[in-house]
Amino acid sequence: MPPRRQISTFDWSTGVIALAAVAAGVTVYLREGWDRFLAILLGDVGVMAYMMPKVLAGCVIGTLVALLLPREVVTRWIGAESGWLGFVVAFLAAAILPGNPLTIFPVAGALLVVGADVGAVVVFITTWALIGYQRALVWELPFLGPDFTIWRIIVCLPLPFVAGILARMAMRARNKGGAA
């Protein structure tokens, strides 16, 4: 198990967002008055109330799966000698594994160390980034709505494989160039 790294409470990106939120709020208040300000604020509080239980569940799922499914297991699944099956397993593993960058990249790095091909690792990371259900349910759905979220995921389904095939081709071309 990789050592658990903490999510920081407040970093510079949060600071920028906070600044933008406050500036925009003040602008709305000055330009359109108290009533409009309050209406938007109440709407946002509603969105937040909708998100809170999902975010909490998402966090707990993330930590529990990380504890229950040590990276050795995933590494064994994707293995050194992969081929097309490796792509499919990498896709499924990344789609099922909840997790944040703190857990995903150490797994991907370990896969490379045990000799998984770069294509499968690219499939793994791209799937996690684009298809992961946890991020979609917890974050994307409340912000963007079910119609957008579901169609975005459908549209993105082939992309990990495209990236994986390209990566495999790139590595092959590179190795050939190195041998010549």
Place this chain on the structure above:
Amino acid sequence: MTGIAIDLLLWGFVAALAVAAAMRSRGLMWDGLRDGVVDFLRLIPRLVFGVIGAGFLAEVLPQDLIVAWFGPDSGILGLTIATIVGAVTPGGPVVGFAIAATALKSGAGAPQVIAFVTAWSVYSLQRLVMWEFPVMDHQAVWVRIAVSLPLPFLAAAIATLVGRP
């Protein structure tokens, strides 16, 4: 309604995982639950500012400008700008989705927003620097960066082709 169904699904999953952890050891289950709650508490400031920011920013941003740059008729240029903005947007789920929601509310086209979300998901500059390069073989990271270049455009093209969302 869908919200409650998703809550039930997620919490059912939590319960199943907690039971699975408890079967190994009670301590493991409590560790997982406690760490999860701590992660949640640490995320709250981001969540608050992200959600409230998205609401106010959508109201303040000049809509005609958003429509001109990222609207449904902004074409390849709009897609390219959306992709670049997505790639340099810092990580963390709140930031990217808050911007995407703001853009969508202000009249950006769905393919453009999909290109933005895709670029932000596969790149997220801050995540690359902080998490990916330190733990991964650098050559593999560069290969991943290179082969991911067409993905935002591909996603937007497929979205345009199927006519959804």
